[in-house]
Each structure stands twice: as structure tokens, then as C-alpha cells.
Amino acid sequence: MVKMILIAIGAPLVAFAIGLSFMMIKRKIVARIQRRYGPTIIQPIYDVLKLLVKEDNISHGVIFSLGPIIAIAGSILAVFFIPMAGFSMLTGSGDLIALLYIMAIGSLGMALGAGDSANPNASIGISRALTLMFGYDLPLVIIVISVALQYHTTNLSDIVAAQANGNWTLWTLPLSAIVGFVVTYGALGEHPFDIVTAPHEVATGPMVEYGGKHLGFLMISHAFHIYIEIALFVDLFLGGASNILIFYLKMFAVFFIMIMFDEVLPRFKIDDAVRFYWKWPTVVALISLIIVLVK
Amino acid sequence: MIRKIVYSIFLATIVLALVMFFAAYPFGKNKMTVGEYYLNNGVAQTGASNIVTSVVVDYRGFDTLGEVSVLFGAAAGVAILFFVLAENRRERKNITSPNFVVKVGSRIIFPFILLFGTYIFIHGHLTPGGGFQGGSIIASGFLLLYLAYPGTRVSRKKLSAVEGLAGLTFVLLGLYGLMLPESSFLFNFLPKGQLNALLSAGILPIIYIAIGFKVAAEFAGIVDDMMCEVICRGGEK
Amino acid sequence: MIYYLGSFLLIAIGLYAIIIKKNLIKILIGLNLAASGVNLLIVSIGYIKNGTAPIFSKIGINPSAMVDPIPQALTLTAIVIDASELALAVAFVVLLYRHYGTLDIKKIRSLKW
């Protein structure tokens, strides 16, 4: 019982910590790649704290304020359904398929809030975000199905367990893993799929009207988001981990490689992004799926 | 031209087929069944010496009722088609002046025509002829009258009454048969009388007389309508 | 036999007139020709070689020498029907002429499809 409560409180915190640490590392690494010095490593924490304690917060209405809250609530919910370092948590209450939907709750909640701002930039951003989501969802679904078929289960804990002893999905289904990696870019809105927030065009898109504690919450939610996407990738393809350190290392490895590609890529137009996802990743994922089926 | 040839061929085909059919029933060969019955029993059963009349009025009297109705329908139809509203009707007058010979001759002949027609339908059960023939003859008398005197008026009401009454006579005579024990329409309930006498053959002469009146009235009506179409259609074109 | 053929020819000629001729009056003539042909056919059917009219004008006439009375009765009916139809048809033609100003059948086609 106590353990349960501990997990219930601890898991989101750990997830937040991991996500935040990635945010910190990212800025530093990006700066180095761009031959800048970059901000101090704890700059994101400063940012979040500054935003949260701001005295003057602007709201466009109840729904506007609810947006960040639902975003965080949805993210926390998703955290519980992804096995973290040996803890299976709530995977018995919702499997991989459910998780795909649960992961959307946060984004949709935020979209709801952003839409209430009546700012066209926000609306355009949401339009793009949803379109992009539709884009990467197709390959994502295919690889998720491939993995589920590979292990004859949709229970994420079982999938992780089946990859014990280094028998990772990465080795058995390398094509799926590659696609999964590409999909993660889109899911995180990293280059080349950052047209959603594209600050130069739509002034950070959905977040354009957010400021103060609202924006702080959104940043927290983003930290969760990074954790969720990468943890899912690790669980699906890198065999999860039995302790938190290895789990972190695996996630870091994935994230590091992502950033390395990330900053050197240009930005896709939104329709090109969808076309891209529906072309090569989908084809490759289908090939992988057929391989699983034939096996 | 092609059309004409094609249809000629078509009609030839029909004729050929008819010929093929009637080849099995050559002309002039006896093939009566019911007819023979009539010839053998007609006199006894109807009392009319003219078997055709007994067939027309008695055995197949129902056909005749239909025939009368058809004629009535045609007369009514013509009346409908040539109907002119009273206010549009022009006064009848002699629009042409026929030859003097016609005028005088018709005056002389008219009564004889009537008489002859009457004779024809009264003796319908005895000699060739009957109600239709007699009626038509009488109507031709009216036609003559119209030719000679285009302004002649025949009272349509009276014509209508006559044809109605004649028709009623026919149907009522028929219906009376239903009240008899035989319960049969057009049953010949009157005494048959002596063969070849004027007062014989039961209801046959009565019906033929009725038919005669009716036909005469109807044809006269048709003629009148057609005259009217020429004469009394007024300002309307 | 000639009566049969004559009646068939009358029917055929009548039908030919009905189909080919354009004039309303001619069509009516065709109709009447065909009807006459039919009547002739009916009477011919009833004929028996050397038969007499089916009238017992004197007692003791042999019925077997008489022609069939039924076709004659039928003809009587048919003739009257034809006459009635003709009367009506003529009335129609008069009215048609008044409405259309022509007797050409090809021009009288305001009702179609």
C-alpha cells in the first residue's frame, strides 16, 4: 500500500525530473553544436520558476486556464502507463492501444485551452499540431502493431519483460525501431517537425497567448512529454530497464542521438511533413510489419 | 416509299396468315353447330319466321342491347362534340337555297319514306329488315328534309325523349323476364302467335319497333347535330 | 372463295390506308374499308353452297338448305357499330379541323411523349 502511494507520488516526480534534465541538457548541447556557449545548465529551471511566480497572469477564460492543467494531468496519467525501470505501475489497467490515446489527452487539453485564446496564431498552431499528429500517427500505429504482434501481447510490461537478456526489439525489428525513432521527432515537435511552434511564423503557435504560470505549466508539461515519448521508445525497442539508472542512460542515449540530428535539419512545411510521414516511414514500417506477419 | 413497301409486305403477311387459317374452313361448307339449332328450333321457340331476327332480338338479344347502347353512345358523343352553348348559337335559317325540285320532291317523298321505314321495322320478324334498317330509313328521310330545308328544326328534347323511351322499353321488357319463373333477361313472355302473322313472335316485334324508333331518333339526332355544326355555330371560330 | 380473298384484301387495303395515308378523311375511309372487309368476312363464313336466306316465309322450308343465321346477325350488329364509330370519328375530324386548321395527320401532334 505504502509502496503504491510512493510510486504514485514518485513516478511523476521522477518523470518530471528526467524530462527537465533532458531539457537542460538539450539547450547546452544545441549551443555547443551551434558553437555557442549556451545558457547555464539549469536555465530551464529558472525559466519555469520565473514564470510560475509571476504576479500578473493573463487569462482569456476558464477553458484557457484549464488547458495547461489538462495538459499536465494528461501527461501525468500517461506516465503511469509506461513501465519505468521495473515498475509496471498501471499497465494492467490499460495496454499499448489505450496508451496511444492516453498520450493524446494532454495535447488535446492544451489545444482546447489554446483555442480559447481567440488568437489566430494559436489556432493555426493547433491546426498544424493536429495535422502533424495525424501524420506521424500512421507510422507510429504500424510499429506499435508490429511490436505487439512480435510479442503477442499489447501489455507494455509484458513487452518489456519479453526483451529481457538483451533480446531487444531493436535487433529483431530494426526497421520498426528506425521508424519509431523518426516518429519520436514528430511527437516531440523537434526539427524538422517544429512547424507547430515555429516562433518566427506563428509566434510559438498554440502558446502564443500563454504567459506567466500558464506558460510555466506548459513547460512542465513539455518536460513530461519528453519523458513519455522517449520512455515509450525505450520500452518498446530498447528492452526497458530494471533499474532507474540504466533506464536513464538508455533514454539519454536516444535523446542524445536525436539532438545530434535535430539541430542540423531545416523545417518541413506542414503538408510536406505529413507527406513525408506517410511516405517513407510508413512504407518501411509496413515492410517491418509484413516481416512480423510472415514470421 | 420504303415505308409503303415494308407495310405492304407486312399486310401481305397478315393476309397470307388469314388465308392459311381459312384454308381449313373453305367457303360454302356447312359448319354450323349453334346455327343449326336456331334453324331447327327457332320457329318453335321464338315464333319469328325470320331466323336472323330471332337471333338478333331473342337468342342474341343482349348483343342488340349493346348495339343500341353503342349507337346511343355515338349519338351522345357527337352531341357532346358538336355542342354549342345556347348563347353562342345562331338562329337557324336557310343558308343555302336548294333546288326547287329537291324542295318539292322531298315534301312528297318524306311521308313515304317514313311509312316505308315503319313498314320495315314492323315486319322485321317476318321479312328481311328490322329496327336498324327501318330506323335508318326514317333517319334518311330527316336527312332529306334537312337538305331541302336547312332551317328545319327538330326538337332535340323530343328526340331525346323518344330515344330514352325506346331504350327504356327495351330494357324494361328484358327486365320483366326476370320477374317470371324462368328468371331470364329478355325472356319472350308474350304468346308466340301464328307463324308469319304480323302479331306473332311475342316481344320480338315490340323490341324491334322500339329499336326502330330509337335508331331513327339517334340518327336524326346525329344528322341534326351535324347540320347544326354547319349552321348554328355562331361567332366563335 | 373470292369473298374470303375480297374481304382480306379489303381489310388489307383499309389498314394500308390507315397507316400510309396522311389525310384524316382518308384514314376514316380506310377504317371503314377494313370494317367492311370484316363484315364481308363474317357473312362469307356463314354461307352454305346454294343456301337460302334463313326466313321461313312458308311452312315446310327445309332448314338444312339455309345459311347460318348467326353471322348475319353478327354482321348486323357490327355494321351498326361501325356506323356509330364513323359518325363519331367524323365529328372528331370536324373538330380537329377547327382546332388545327389542317387534315394532315402529321401536323396533329400536340400531345406526345
Added chain:
Amino acid sequence: MVNLANPILLIAIPLLFVFLIAFSSAFSKSIAKYLPIFAFGLNVVIAIMIIPDVLKNGLVIATTAGFKPPIAIDMVVDRLSLFLAIIASLLGFVVSIYNVFYIDEEPEEKFYALFTLLVAGVIWMIITGDLFNLFVAFEVTSIAAFGLVGFHRDKGAVEAGFKYLVMGSIGGSFLLVGVIMLYAATGTLNIVDIAQKSAELTFQQKFLAYALIFTGLGIEGALFPLNAWLPDAHPAAPSSVSSILSGIMTTAAIYAIFRITNTIFDYNQIYFFLMFFALLTLIFGEVAAFFQKDIKRMLAYSTIGQTGLFFFAFTLHSTNGLQGAFMQIINHSLSKSMLFLIVGGMIMQVGSRNIDDFAGVGRKMKVSAFFLAVGMFSLMGLPPFFGFWSKLKIIFAALQQTNILMVASVVIILLMSVVEGAYFFKLLQAMFFGKPKQDREIKEASLGMLTAVVVLGLILLFVSFYPTPIIDFTHQAASDLMNKNYINLALKLGGL
């Protein structure tokens, strides 16, 4: 005492009234209006009184002139002809009521006389047992119809009347030739007697006679391609007449074909041959109806289509098919005459026959429009109306013979039903939900006209919701026809 349950009265009484109308018109014009009502009221009563006899014996024969059938003309009523006679009398009665309020054009007395004659002729065609008498009845009906079609005397009416007259006369001649050929072959004119005596003739010998009779009756019975007069004549006639023409006259001619085919020419090849006529009639009728702009013309084409349908059911040559045909006849007669009556009332109000002008009429003439919808639904065969039961029966019967031809026919029938639905719904939609075009004041039809409509409508609704007696009755009628009970019973009862 007089036995009132005598089929001959069904003809004699209307004829009596025909002449009575002619007679009375010499004295008073207004009496003529009401006489047809009495005539057909009596007819309905008599027809109903005949029912027990027919149910008991299966057949009632009435002689004329006191002689047995082959000698004299007889009237034969079996189940089939009885129900048609009842329908005809009923329609005559109802439409007579309607006429009183509908006809306002001179010469009225002629109209009433001809109208009564028309219905009398129709009944005559239905119950006669003699082939030449059938021809006479045919001519009575035709002549009356010619005059009535031309009743309005306008351009269209005259043209339609003339076309009808010419075609009808040709048909009459052909019919007569056919009858005479049979007479030449058998020496008798009674249908049953001919059936007996022509049994030894080969099919090929009889076929030409049959073809001529079929052509003659087919012209009146609206079979393609002999039906070209119908779409002209039905709309041109006054609506009450159209109602009789569409509702029962074509049906009576088809009935005559049924009867003659079944008794005298009962060969399988013929049915096969007839099926093509039926299907062509169906297709051309329904498709043509779809393109019509004139509401009455549309209904007239629809009559052709319906005729094709029940004629098709007849050509199936099975008890079920015949039952379907009879049910469809009941459905069509009631619905189509009701539709013509309603449309007549609407045309009076709208002042046009163009479908586009009927937009929004349904909202003004509610009762009329309601029954119009009922009638159309029944014709389309939508449940729970009677048309559904009949269409069900026909399709069932058709598919009992599982060959590709039947399936194709069924597909055609159903496709044509779709077409039918298309034009009926188009009209209904405009009528109920369209925006009225002109400002013309549209009132409900007069009470008398509505009475006629409502009577027919209620009968239709009644048989729709309680079809069992009709189904049983038609089943009996159909099996009578299939078993040749007409001949058998006539021989037994008539003592031929």
C-alpha cells in the same frame, strides 16, 4: 319473385339508367346528375348480394332469353369477375358522387349518360360469357370512352379522342376478326363452348386468332406498344373519367385477355410470349412517367406501368402469380382511381396540370393530399399499404421459378419500382414541402368530391391493414383460374 342476385342486373340496371337519363333530360336537366348514383348504388348492392352464391358454387351463370348458354348469351360470374365487377360498381358509385360536384360543363346530361354507359360497358366486359358479346361490350366501353375523352372539346381532348378512336376502331376490327375466326373454327360463340370445341385444334391453328384478339384487347388494355393512345386520352378526359379509364377499364380489357388466354389458349408458349409484352409495358410506362411534366399524364403512364406489372404476374402462370396479379389489380384500381379523383380536385384549384404548379398544394388541401400520399404509397408498394402485399406476392411468385429469366424480370420490376418511387416522391415532395408559386387562393376540394375520395381512401386503408380476406379470396380466385374451374363449373352448372 325477382331474384336480385342476378349478374345480368349488373348490366341491365346501369343501361336502364342510361336510357332513363336520356329520357329525363327531355324534362329536367338536374335529375341526370343524380341518376348514376342510384344506378351504381343499386349495382353495388346487387354485386354484394351475388357474393354468397359465388362463394357457395364458385360460379353463377345468368341466362338470357330463357335459353341455355351455348344457344343464348350468358353472363358468368366467378370469383375473379365478381371482385372486378364489385370494384367497377364501387368505382362507378363513388365517381358518380364525385361527378355531381365536379362536372360543371355542358352538356351535362350527355356526360352522365355516357359515363353510366362506360361503367356499364366495363362491367359488361367483365361478366360476359360470350365472345361476340365481349366484342359488343368492348365497343360500348370504347364508344362511351371516345365521347368522354373528347368531352372538353379543346385542342388536346379532340386530338386525344381522335387518336383513341382510330386505334380503338382498329382494335375492334381485329378483335372481331379474331372472334369470327374462332366462330369459323368451332361454330359457336360461347367462351366455354369454344374452349371445349377448340381443344382438338393445334396451337398453330389457333394462334392467329389469339393474336388478333390479343391485339384488339391489348389496345384497350394498354399493353405496349399498343398503348400509345392512353397517355393522351387519360389526361385529356375529365378527371372522373380518367379515374374510371385508368382504374377499371384497362383492367377489364386485361381481364378479358386473362380469361380468354386461360380458357381457350392455355399454352405455355403463349405465356412466354406475353411476358415480353408485360415487361416492355412495365418498362416503358414507368420510364415515360418519370419524364412527365403533366400530372395526369404522369399518372396515365403510371397506369401503363402498373398494367405491365399485373400482366407480368399473370404471365407467370401459377396460382401465386395470379393471386399477385389480382391483388395488384385491386390495389391499382382503388389507388389509381382515387389519385385521379384527387388530382382532378387539385387541378380545379390550381388551374394547371403542370407538376411545378402543384408545389405547396399539399399544405392547403390536406385531406386530399393525405389520401394522395396513401394512394401513391400503395402504388409504389410501400408497407403497410396494400400495394406492398401485392408486390410481395408477385415477387414471391416470380422467384418461385428459379431461372435466370425470372431473376432478370424481378430485377426489372424492382428497378421500375424505384423509378416509380422516384417520380411519385418527386411529386409528393413538391406538394407537401414545396413553396407555392402563385398567390392563387387554394382551398380544399368541395365536400362532395372529398367524400368520394375519402370513401375510396378508407377502403384502401381498410384492405391495407386487414388484407387477410382479400388474400384468401384472391387465392381462391387464382386457384379457380388455374384449375380451369371456369370451364368445369360452367359445364356443370350451365349444362352445356
Added chain:
Amino acid sequence: MNMSLELLLATPFIGGLLTYIGGKVHRWVRNIFAVLFSLLTLGEMSLFYNTTFKGDVWGSLFGSKLILQTNPITWLFLLIVTSISLLVIVFSVDDMKHEEDHIVLDSYYMQLLFVEGAMIGIVLAGDLITFFMFWEIMSWTSYFLIVHGGKKSMDAGYKYIIMSIIGAYAMFVAIAMIYSKAHSLVYPDVALVLSQSSPTFTIWIIILLGVGFFVKAAVMPLHTWLPDAHSEAPSPVSPLLSGVLIKMGAYGLFIIFYGLMSANLAKNIMPSIFSTPVLLYIVQWLAALSIVLATFLAIMQEDAKRLLAYSSISQIGYVVLGLATGTSLGVAGGLFHALNHAIFKSLLFLAVGAVIYRTGTRNLSDLGGLVKKMPFTFVALVVGIIALAGVPPLNGFVSKWMIYEALLQKKEVFLLIMAFVGSTGAFLYVYRLVHSIFLGQLSQKHENVKDVPILMQIPMWVLVIATVIYGIFPGLAMDVIVKGMKMFGFAPIAYNLYGFPQGSTMGALKVINIASVLMISFVVAWIFFLLFSKSRKVSQYDNYAAGQVVTPELKYNYSFGFYMSFGRVIKPIFKISIERIYNYWVDAAKIFGDYYMRRVYTGNLETYNSYIVIVVTIAAAAVLLGGKIW
């Protein structure tokens, strides 16, 4: 008890008539009658919970008995029919007030009740005649409901009724074919005949019946009537159409697949793909295509009801997809989705109807910002779209999840992918809906809009509650479904009140956990949120606009062509329009027909006469040729 099936069937019809008569007295009499009778029907229906009657004979026709029956599956559909009808009638009371013509309104309520009765008849039917009869009654009564909506709705209704008739006649042929073999149309007899006939016969029967059901269920490519009909119908009628009427097609499919064909029959008479009989597999593909294509179409709509209508096509695709899987889980999912879709789609249509009621438009780009004016409607709509999008913990999720699991188990991965894609696409259009109507800029002309009257709110609340309850406690519905499916020979599936333990499914689901954790995290986040300083509410025009001054006159909201860029991606797909193909053929047929009419009925008497002569000539030629012409 035996009588009451007939009573249940008769109640709406009698009620309809009484309602019509009541309308002559007073409009409130009419309204109360309508509500009372639908309530009565619902009450009678509830008596049959968990009961089974086979064969309550109510008549006979042409030697076939007419039978009413009930079992849990029919109860499920009865529940859909009666409850949604009741809510729709309640909703109509206020919504249809604007119609001045009394007769129109009286007949409107009558038709509503008639449609309800017809649908009850379809569900209760125990033989194909009864089924078909009520099927047709449903078609034409619902047609009258559709055309109540004005000028445009007439074309829509016309298309609807014509397609319905075509579909119905396809069924008709099948029924007649069965009858000619069996002479009885009671379901068990039909099943017997199908199992004993040749495979070709059976397959034809299934295809013909299927076409009829596909039209009504609006499965592509027979869907073209639906977008027009559902969007042009009056607001209260749309939920009835989308929520209930198209489910009748699904019910029909269930009956032919599992009621008329015994479980192994389909497998025996045709080859299988992915252990699905070919025919069912094709059905699955059609359903999957419906899901994806209709989703794409829905994304591109500018009209709220049209959007929902396309979404209906897509969602009914899930139902059909589930029903066609043939496994317990899939069929249960399909049935459950039918129920769920009825609930949430009715909710959505009612909510949109409420918006139309207040604003008078359903054009998405004319609306916006209504959340401040119509909060209740907003909540209802949001709940509806969440359920529609299949996001946990609401009901749409559970049934979709079951269908996915079933497909995954059968390894029908391509179908599964399409189903998923449709679901993600649903995010797009549902967001579009809520965004364009309720979020964003409130236009000036809607300043005075109020929330809808209480009578219109009640149905929405009921549906909101149902959405939540069936979402969190799917076991409630599964009780009925699993029990009913047992009667059709399905293996039971493991379930509990809150979801599905891992066993018969590849994963486990416990919706209450998802819901509670979500609630807890929400509350925690909210509390956390409140800890920080309060926010200040600003006007909607207080916006970042890159220096532009935003004034009320400016149409500032981004709502027209919301997914235009996405539209460019899927443009190639829309080059093919099924409707255009249909129209092409209809036009061709019209021209063809007209062409021949003009050549046959020329108006020339000569021609007509020659027809007569030709007929006689043919006969004469036949005689001359010795009868060799045939």
C-alpha cells in the same frame, strides 16, 4: 407478458395517432402526448431486460408466420431506439417551436413516433416479412422527417428515399428468393434453408441483403445519401437518423451474419482470409474504407452537421468492422460501439442543434466563442467529442479498444491500421467542431445568445451522463451483449464491470483506473495551479497581433479552411467522387430513357397505328413460319 411485445410495438404507432389528434386540441396536449408515449415505450421496453422470447406469432401472410421475438441483443437495440427517441422528442418540444404551421408540427411528432415504432418493429421482427415491412415503413416515415428541414432538405430527402428504396428492393429480392425455397421466413427456417442450399445461393442472399443494410448503414460506397440527409434534416431529427436509424443497418448485418447464417456456415461455403470468410472480409474492408475516407471528408467540412454526418459514416464503419470480425470480442465491440455511437452522436447533434437553435447557423466559420454564452452546451459537446474521438475514459474509447483488440488478435493488421488512422483523424475534426463553435472570437451578432432552455438541456445531460457511465462501467453494457451473444453461439468473453482483464484480450483494460488517475492528476494539477497568483481575465481582443489593433469589427478568428494544408495532402483522394459516378449514371439513364420515349411516343397517329399492324404482323409471321419464332 406475451401480449406485451405487440403492445410495445403498437404503443408508438397508437401514440403517434393520438399525438396527431392531440395536436388538434392544443399544442401542449400534443407535446405531452408525444413525450408520454415515448416514455411509455421506454418503460415497456425496460421490462424485457434480460428476457428472451422466441416466436410470438402476430399474424401470418402467404403461409409464412409473422413473428415477434426478443433477446438481449434486440434489447440493446431497443434501448438505443426508445431512449434516443424519447430524448429527441423532448428536445423537439422547444426546438421545433418556431414552426408556425400546426399541421406540420402535429405530423412531425406523429412521424417521430412512427419512425420509433418502425424501428422497434425491425428489431423485434422474428421473420423477414415483418422485418422488411417495418424496414420500409421506417424508410418512408424517416423520409418525411428529413424533408421537414426546408428547401435543401428536399433534395437530400429525395436522394435518401431513392437510395433506400433501391437498397430495400435488393433485400426484397433476397427475401423472395428465400421464400421460394423455404415457404417460411421465420429466422430459424431461413437459417436452415441457407445451410442446406448451394453456396452460390447463400452468397447471393447475403450480398443482396447486405446491399440493403449497407445503404441504410451508409457504408461506402452506398453512403452518398447520408451527408445530405443528416445535415439537412431538422436538428432533432439528425440524432435520430445518425444515432439510431443507421444502426438498423448494423442490426440487419448482425442478423444475417450471425442470426441467419449459423456460425460455421460462412466458413464452410467460402474461403477464408485471416480466418475470416471472404465475404465478411470484404465487408470489413468496405467498413475500413468508410472509416478512413469519411474521416478525411469530415475533416474538410465547413458545416457543423455535415461534419458530424461524415463522422457518422466513419463511426458506423467501426461498428460494421467489429461486427464482421466474427470473433466474440469484435462483435461485442461492434455492438457496444453501436450503443456508444448512438449516445455520443446524438449528444453531438443535439448540442449542435442547440447552437443552431440560438444562432441560426451551422456554418462553422460564422460561429465562435460561444463557450462564454452557452457553457452547458459546450460541456455537452466536449464530452461528446471526447467520446467520439475515442479518448479514455469515455465510452467511445472502450468499444473502439475492443475492436482494435479483436483485429489484432486476428492479425488483420491493415484493417487495424485504417481503423486507427480514422480515429486519429477524428481528433482533427472534433477539435475543429469545438474550436470553431465555442472557442475563439465571439462575433458581435452573438453577443446576446443565451444557453438553451431547460427542456433542450435535459436530453443533453442525460446523454452526457450515459456517456460517462458507459465509459467507466463498460460492464453494464457487456452484461447484455455477452448474454445475448451467447444465444448466437459466441464464446463468452471475460469482462468485469470496469473493463477487461487480460485473458480473452491481448491487453487489459480497467477504465475506472484511467478515469480516477486522470481525475486525481487533474485535481492535483489544479490545486497546484491555484497555488500561484490569480490570473486576470482580459477581453478577447486583448491579443498578440503583431502590432495590429484588434477591434470587434475584425473577423479575427481562424476557422475557415481550418485544415487547408492537410487538404492539400489528401487532395488526390477526392478526385474520385462516388456521388459523381452515381450522378453520371443516373444522368446517362435519364438521357437514354428520354431519347427512347421520344422515339416511341411520337404523337404521330400513323406511327401508333403501325405499331398495331407490326404486332399483328409478327404474330402472322409466326404462324407462317410454323411457330418457329420463339
